[in-house]
Amino acid sequence: MKRVLLMAMLALLMLSPQAWAVNPDEMLKDPALEARARVIGKDLRCLVCQNQSIDDSNAELARDLRVLVRDRILAGDSNEQVIDYVVSRYGDFVLLNPPMKKKTLLLWYGPVIILGLGVVAIFVFYRRRRHGTVDATAGAVPLSDAERAKIDKIMDGDR
């Protein structure tokens, strides 16, 4: 029971009063600056809701981060400086768009590598087939004539 209680408490640890995503009173007067804040906000992760950006999140901490982003923009920070500040507090975890670093090389180049391997595999496949090395049906059990006839009958006239 004590364990259950503790679990419940931990669940509540993350709970706090609700607000809603970007509110009018936090928005900057200057639309250009506000637009910059939106761009930054889209890439910063709401730390307590785990998979939303601070722009989309209702959590209080997300709101406070949005306000912080706008304060920093007003203070003259560039987008990079704002993001660097938040990263210096929360680490790369806060970035929804992972930065290109040694540890993320495989993430960013992975898709190219996977596609490349697939293309190579298909290329090899075509080369074999073009050179007429039609594989013998060794090892497999071929269709009997009766089965073949039955299938032909079933597969009536598709082009």
Place this chain on the structure above:
Amino acid sequence: MIVELGHFALILALGVAIVQSVVPMIGAHRRNAVWMASGNHAAIAQFLLVAVSFACLTHAYVTSDFSVVNVVENSHSAKPMLYKVSGVWGNHEGSMLLWVLILSVFGAAVAVFGRYLPPALKARALSIQALIGVGFYLFILLTSNPFARMIPPAPDGQDLNPLLQDPGLAFHPPFLYLGYVGFSMAFSFAIAALIEGRVDAAWARWVRPWTLAAWSCLTIGIALGSWWAYYELGWGGFWFWDPVENASFMPWLIGTALLHSCVVVEKRDTMKAWTVLLAIVAFSFSLLGTFLVRSGVLTSVHAFATDPTRGVFILAILLIVVGGSLALYAWRAPQLRSTGLFQPISREGALLLNNLLMGTAAAVVLLGTLYPLFIDALTDGQDKISVGAPFFNAVFIPLMTPMVVAMAIGPLLPWKRGDIARALKTLWLALFAALGAAMVAWMLYADRSPWGLVGAAVAAWLFVGVLTELAERIRLFRVPLADSLRRLFNLQRATWGMTMAHLGLAFAVAGITGAGAWKVESVQTMKQGDTVNVAGYEFRFDGAEQGRGPNYLLTRAKFTVSRDGDFVAVLEPEKRIYPVRQMPTTEAGIHTLLSGDLYAVIGDPKGDGFVTRIYFNPLVVWMWIGALVMLAGGLLSLSDRRYRVGAPSRSPRYAAAQPAE
């Protein structure tokens, strides 16, 4: 008493599954017809037992039996009946019971409809199916018993998470599981084929309907989840690349690839080992999804409350099932030889390209989903990163664009050897449509993401391309119109299925492009009578009132929308508070037009007004239409007469026309 009956039925189902996993397999090995046939009876018995078990749990929910822990934790006496029922699967234990129920439904379906399957193949497939069942029955009984009692009973329940008390989400899990678990059929057939060492056109023909059924359900399950997020989360987002969403998307991608490669096996007797691998991988992704959602290794908005022992158990099942089958694959697949030539420029070449891109897409989603875990594990928790929507959009959209482009060309290529120049010439109209759509998009949204233009172009290209292919097929304008119409009505249903599914995707791409790239947002504080203009529509705030629903309190706002002075719609967004869980939810007020959704959300009071969020989400409805058209395509294809060799028609005339087994 009924609750204990449910528990007991589940234990019996485990017993039956154990027998079913052994006896038919040995029977198939020894060519013993009686032993093989025992699989049929066992599969049906298993289904009946699990159905009883599921009915018992449902009964406990419907009657609000608060002596059952599961009911106490996830229900409340004041909850509407629909959500009492959907509450059964709105939690970990109950949803696992639904999982095995669906598994047993598919097993029983093979037993009943698989009359024309070769008995040995059927017996082996049912055995494998039962083996998977054994793992999950044990999982439920040992770690996640939904029938546990509570003494003394609780006076009332803790209610279901209010976010789940929603019609869209009530039916999201059953469809999703029908899809996930449906891939177990293709998997079981693949393993059975590996044991027999034989994959041929007939095999592909038996696998395809099951895969189609699973794919159709998964499509609708994913669309329901997306639709729910769209109207419930309150800012019009529909896809977040959340690990749990990805977990359902990966099997869909692989399932789509499998559907296409099955066609190649069927028509050209080649790509066998690859198709078998896809069948294994599709179900492996389903198991992986189950693991990710329930183990707690990844955090997610949707994840169930987690427990490490469950994670260990599911991981063990996953490694045994998938590891075992991939080991069998490594051993037996090299013997699956293919025949025939294979030219790149041909229908089969186009289908292979589909497989390449779909397979890569699934692998990339897997990479992005698991990468944070790799970094976490490699640094022993000292470093953490996030992989979010920006990454997935950056890699996924460039992969899918060529795929959609190729989708218009592929069906125009004949089997064996095609002429790409000729196919492209046929598509001149599609090219014009694509350029036209891009130009219109550019005029309207020049300041937005360039991907919006690409999206508009490929959606138009695919739409016109699919219709062009249909026109070619019925030789429109080249033979008399009556002739063309006759051809149109005589088309195979499977052909219609393909055409519809591809059209559906064209619609969906349009919807995703509109909602993703061209959304218009306006956030402000409004007093009663204030108006705001969004995307040419005038929204007048007519005030808000307090009220009360069956198990929640609400604030309901009213907006009147007009365009150029003409009335368009009334929107009534709500904000609800569920007192039992002290949780708020938003219900967006949405009016759907073919050109886009008018979307309003009411926020907190501010002074003598309210914070309001108003959106215009262009073309969103086409996303849902697209999903429905894809579903219709899947079902049409499924109803094709030729596939009923695996699931025969009950019409005696047709059955008599079949050659004797």
Place this chain on the structure above:
Amino acid sequence: MNRLVFLLPLLVLLVIGGYLAVGLTLDPKKLPSMLEGGPVPAFNLAPLEGRDARGFSNEDLLGEVSLVNVFGSWCVACRVEHPFLMKIKENDWVPIHAIDWREPDRTAGPDWLRRFGDPYTLAGDDPRSKAAIAFGVTGAPETFVVDPQGIIRYKHVGPVTQQVWDDTLAPLIEHLRAEAANKSKGEGG
């Protein structure tokens, strides 16, 4: 060679399975602290209403080992750790300073402390998460161990319990005090 290709899927599975197994032993919610080993961020918080006139800033943390505790009256887990913080205060084990985080109004925090007891030496009001974000806080309660040079040496997430104290905090504080004593002895001699 050809046959080895068919082994590839199994190998991929084993690699993924290995990571998933390791993943089960890790807590995805636990964030590594970016600030451990670095100086306390600059902050200057207003006092809690009716508590005393002094606020709380980073300069107050120089000179002795101390704890900085992030709490809020809305935070249920803070209630769980509160009696133990009182025990630390009664035994005078180490000074605890407070960042009263994100109170709905000016009186909620002080009321809460009046009701349950006040274990804090200094306390500052942080309604807009200025200090909390500077500290990289994600949820309450969090507790930082700060050495006499104002360097953050450790961050504890979740309630401070007797066990956390015995296993981690007390030995660390002991160590930091010995370190400081050695240093001043070295300077003195």
